[in-house]
Structure formats: C-alpha cells, structure tokens
Amino acid sequence: MSPRTRTASELTRAAGELFTALVPAFDRVFDDLDRLADEMRRIAAGAPGPGLYRDDLYALRHLIFDSLERHRGLVAGTGVITAPDLLIDAPRWLEWWWTKASGTPEELRVNLDPTAPDFFDYATTEWYAGPERSGRRHVAGPYVDYACTNDYAVTLSVPIRDHEAMIGVAAADVLVSSLEARVLPVLAGLARPVALANAAGRVIASNSARCAPGFRVPANARSNAVLGSAATRERADASSIASWVLVDVDQR
Amino acid sequence: MAAADQSLDVSLTTMAVRAILTPQDAPSGRAAMIANRLGQAIRLGLIRDREQFPSEARLAEQLNVSTVTLRDALARLREQGLVTTRRGRVGGTFVRAPSDPSAWLGQRLRQLSTQDLRDLGDHRSAIAGTAAYLAAKRAMPDEIDNLRRQVDRLRRAETANERRRADTQLSIEIAAAAQSPRLTHEALRLRAEVGDLLWLQLDEREHAVAVRARTRLVATIGDRNPSLARELAERQVESETARLLELRLRCYSVADAGRRTPRSASDGNSRESSAAKRRRSRAESS
Numbered sequence: 118m119s120p121r122t123r124t125a126s127e128l129t130r131a132a133g134e135l136f137t138a139l140v141p142a143f144d145r146v147f148d149d150l151d152r153l154a155d156e157m158r159r160i161a162a163g164a165p166g167p168g169l170y171r172d173d174l175y176a177l178r179h180l181i182f183d184s185l186e187r188h189r190g191l192v193a194g195t196g197v198i199t200a201p202d203l204l205i206d207a208p209r210w211l212e213w214w215w216t217k218a219s220g221t222p223e224e225l226r227v228n229l230d231p232t233a234p235d236f237f238d239y240a241t242t243e244w245y246a247g248p249e250r251s252g253r254r255h256v257a258g259p260y261v262d263y264a265c266t267n268d269y270a271v272t273l274s275v276p277i278r279d280h281e282a283m284i285g286v287a288a289a290d291v292l293v294s295s296l297e298a299r300v301l302p303v304l305a306g307l308a309r310p311v312a313l314a315n316a317a318g319r320v321i322a323s324n325s326a327r328c329a330p331g332f333r334v335p336a337n338a339r340s341n342a343v344l345g346s347a348a349t350r351e352r353a354d355a356s357s358i359a360s361w362v363l364v365d366v367d368q369r
Numbered sequence: 370m371a372a373a374d375q376s377l378d379v380s381l382t383t384m385a386v387r388a389i390l391t392p393q394d395a396p397s398g399r400a401a402m403i404a405n406r407l408g409q410a411i412r413l414g415l416i417r418d419r420e421q422f423p424s425e426a427r428l429a430e431q432l433n434v435s436t437v438t439l440r441d442a443l444a445r446l447r448e449q450g451l452v453t454t455r456r457g458r459v460g461g462t463f464v465r466a467p468s469d470p471s472a473w474l475g476q477r478l479r480q481l482s483t484q485d486l487r488d489l490g491d492h493r494s495a496i497a498g499t500a501a502y503l504a505a506k507r508a509m510p511d512e513i514d515n516l517r518r519q520v521d522r523l524r525r526a527e528t529a530n531e532r533r534r535a536d537t538q539l540s541i542e543i544a545a546a547a548q549s550p551r552l553t554h555e556a557l558r559l560r561a562e563v564g565d566l567l568w569l570q571l572d573e574r575e576h577a578v579a580v581r582a583r584t585r586l587v588a589t590i591g592d593r594n595p596s597l598a599r600e601l602a603e604r605q606v607e608s609e610t611a612r613l614l615e616l617r618l619r620c621y622s623v624a625d626a627g628r629r630t631p632r633s634a635s636d637g638n639s640r641e642s643s644a645a646k647r648r649r650s651r652a653e654s655s
Binding site: 228230233235243259260261262263267268269317318319330331332333 | 415417506507509510511534541544545548549550553554557
C-alpha cells in the first residue's frame with residue numbers, strides 16, 4: 118500500500134468515526150427542533166380568528182427550556198423564529214432563549230426594527246434562508262454569532278411549514294468550542310495533520326496548530342474524505358453534516 | 370497572626386490591578402462609565418427616542434451593575450437631559466434623544482483632547498487593520514458577497530443616519546468575516562464610542578470618497594490580499610482620525626475667537642461652574 122493510499126484510508130476511517138461520534142448528538146438536537154416545529158404548527162393551526170400573536174408563542178417555552186436543559190454544554194441557545202409578517206402584533210419575532218453563565222435561560226433581545234442601526238435582519242441569514250430554500254434540516258456556519266452568543270457557533274435549523282406556507286424556522290446554536298470536545302479526541306489519534314471543515318472549506322476543528330477553527334482549508338490540501346460517504350447512504354442522506362469534510366492539511 | 374500582620378504591608382502592583390480589572394470596574398468610575406455608554410447608545414439610536422427604560426431592578430440586572438450604581442448613572446443622564454423620569458401611573462424613565470445631534474457632537478468633540486482622538490484612532494486602526502487582514506485570509510465567497518452588499522447599501526444611503534448605520538454594519542461584518550468574536554465585539558464597541566463623531570459635518574464629496582475607499586477595501590478582501598487590505602483599512606482610519614483632529618483643532622480657534630465676545634465667555638463659565646458644583650456636591654455627600 119502506498120503512503121498516499123494509507124493516508125486516504127486512514128482519513129476515511131476517521132471520517133466514519135467522526136460521523137458516528139457527532140451524528141447522534143446532532144440528531145437529538147434536531148429531534149427537539151422537530152418537536153418545536155410540530156408545536157409551532159399546532160399553535161398556528163389552532164389560532165382562532167385573524168391570526169397569531171406573540172403571546173400565542175409562550176406555549177413554546179417549556180419545550181425550549183427542556184431542550185436547553187437536555188443539551189446543556191452543547192446547545193447555547195434555541196427557539197423559533199417566525200416568518201416575516203406571520204404575527205399580527207410583530208412583523209418579525211424570535212421566541213429565542215439562551216443560557217447565561219449563571220445557567221438560567223435568558224430571553225434574546227435583538228432589534229427587529231428595520232430602521233434601527235442594529236436591525237437583526239434574520240430572514241437573510243444562512244440558518245433561515247438555507248432551510249427555507251431546501252425544506253430540510255440545515256447546519257449553518259461556523260460563523261461569529263454577534264447577535265446572540267457573541268461567540269463562534271454553528272446553527273442547526275429546520276423549516277416550519279404550514280401546508281405550503283413557510284411560517285418560520287426552529288433553530289439551535291452550538292458553540293464551536295463545545296463541538297471541539299467531541300471532535301478532537303478522534304483527530305488526536307491521527308498521525309497526520311487533519312482538519313474537520315464544513316462543505317465550503319471552513320475549519321471547525323483541527324489537530325494541527327497551523328489550521329485553527331475559522332481558517333479556510335488550504336487549496337492545495339493533500340486529500341479529503343466527505344463525512345457522509347463514510348456512512349451508509351441512508352444515514353448520510355438524512356444528515357445535515359454529511360457534507361462536512363475531513364481534510365489532510367499537510368502542505369507540501 | 371504574624372502572617373496576617375505582614376499582609377497589611379503587601380499590596381498588588383498598580384499594573385497587576387489594572388490587568389485584573391477592566392477600567393469600568395473601578396468603583397468611582399462605574400456609574401460614570403454606565404452613564405457614558407447609555408448616552409452613546411441613545412445617541413447612536415440603539416435605544417430610541419421616547420423609549421421607556423425597563424425598571425431599575427431589571428436594567429441593573431441587564432447591565433450587570435448594582436441598583437445603586439444604576440441610579441447614579443441615571444441621575445447623570447437626567448442631568449445631561451438624555452432621559453426624563455415621570456412619576457405616577459404612566460411613570461417611568463424615558464429616553465429624550467438630543468434634538469440637535471450636531472450641537473451635541475460638537476460639545477462631545479470638545480471634551481476629547483487631540484491626544485484622546487489620536488489614541489482612539491490608533492486603537493481603531495489596530496482593530497480595523499487586523500480585521501481586514503484576517504477577513505482577506507478567511508472570508509468565504511458568500512461573506513464577501515455580503516460585504517459588497519453592505520458597501521452598496523452605504524453608497525445608496527442618503528441621510529446621515531442611514532450612512533452611519535450602513536458603515537457601522539460594514540465594519541462589524543468585516544470583523545465577523547475575520548471569524549473573530551473578539552474583534553467583532555471590539556469593532557462594535559469602538560463604533561459606539563466614535564461612530565457618531567465620524568458623521569459630523571460630512572459632505573457629499575467626503576461621502577463619495579468614503580464609499581470609494583470601502584469599495585476598494587472590500588474588493589481587496591475579495592482578491593485575498595491580506596497585507597493590502599490591512600493597509601487600506603488602516604489608511605481609512607488614519608484619514609478619519611485626521612479629519613476628527615482637524616475638526617477638534619477648529620474648535621480651539623472658534624473658542625479663542627469667541628472668548629472676545631461676552632456671551633460665549635459667560636457660556637463657558639456657567640458650564641465650568643456647574644461641573645465644579647457637581648464635583649463639590651459629590652465630595653460633600655460622600
């Protein structure tokens with residue numbers, strides 16, 4: 118076996134291991150998002166008269182708090198974001214909670230007034246527009262989440278549709294630093310410098326000091342293995358992180 | 370016992386204390402700092418005119434200060450005329466944005482020395498330069514597209530307010546494209562500190578120059594030329610700082626000219642005496 122083939126097969130094996138290590142955790146978070154989405158659909162369907170008000174979304178809070186509690190250490194914030202103009206008393210709205218340092222849930226406050234200097238135009242973000250476009254589970258980032266956690270995060274999101282109409286997304290923020298704790302134990306055992314990156318080539322975690330989170334993987338990287346190809350086709354299709362790649366970042 | 374006695378003579382060095390505390394932790398400066406930052410937020414429009422403040426307990430919790438400190442800070446804002454407090458059933462503390470921002474800005478500029486402005490420029494240059502450098506290395510195509518959209522927004526902006534908003538957003542998005550939460554936070558904080566001053570008496574020609582410079586900066590980030598991006602960002606801050614210094618220096622010559630007329634002389638005196646009065650009353654009460 119040539120060194121090159123050995124590298125490739127090592128990468129594929131590690132990609133499989135990572136997939137096994139990450140997917141169940143992500144799936145559990147996504148399951149909670151599906152529950153949130155179902156509840157939101159139920160609320161929207163049951164609304165009497167002309168439509169929905171902000172107060173109607175209070176009923177989501179117990180699910181949100183449960184989810185924050187269940188995924189403590191992984192999920193930094195979660196909630197439902199309404200499609201623009203869905204609610205009668207707020208053109209844009211987030212029923213979103215995050216965990217403060219003290220451990221108690223705190224309501225996110227962002228400026229939703231389009232004329233304000235710090236207007237949070239969420240409908241254009243990847244975590245909103247992505248699942249809106251694809252109709253599927255989506256993982257956006259990593260990116261600097263300056264609106265909420267002020268940290269480096271990925272956002273998991275699912276679209277919420279009422280029949281054909283988009284009524285919002287359910288989403289959860291996962292800090293890159295908490296992902297790293299699950300990724301690096303797998304990468305640390307590898308002899309070669311390797312990085313986990315998203316499909317666009319942004320590094321999420323790496324066992325090499327020369328390739329830190331947030332870097333772009335070098336264009337001349339030796340070889341890579343797509344996480345999804347290491348899993349069975351059925352599971353890969355269902356997973357939003359199937360397009361993440363493991364890259365050998367050694368630069369000749 | 371002996372150990373306890375010895376410890377009386379031991380203290381941390383000033384530099385160690387400064388490294389441990391951020392400046393706003395100093396007990397005497399905390400209320401002033403909160404008042405200052407709240408004032409900036411009001412002037413930047415982050416807290417809108419006529420908006421009601423939360424209860425003192427809630428606001429103190431949100432800002433992570435004691436209610437005593439918050440009350441002191443609100444008293445300072447009341448003195449500056451930036452908030453009013455109404456009693457009764459529909460009572461509470463309400464924002465009162467300055468009716469003529471440029472008058473206030475001129476006053477604010479006079480409170481800063483040329484040394485302050487130069488140092489603020491140095492700090493901004495370090496943050497903006499590094500953010501641009503790292504963005505050129507790290508930004509993905511969709512992030513660069515987003516930066517281009519922000520520049521377009523700035524180009525189309527007509528009012529001073531819209532321009533301020535678009536440019537603030539651009540500088541924050543560049544730091545976010547650098548993938549650094551710290552730089553993003555610092556860019557936002559520095560914008561709050563300097564932001565409104567940058568639009569003081571900015572004319573159309575200067576706006577066009579600023580748009581051209583930012584277009585070139587974003588194109589350079591898109592070309593993945595980190596060193597040039599840093600240089601362009603630094604140059605932008607430099608020219609903005611030079612402009613602020615010029616405006617500041619003009620205040621000195623205007624004040625010198627004004628001193629010869631009795632009216633402005635008495636204005637100056639009354640300002641001084643009210644500040645002195647406040648200092649005195651604070652010294653007496655403590």
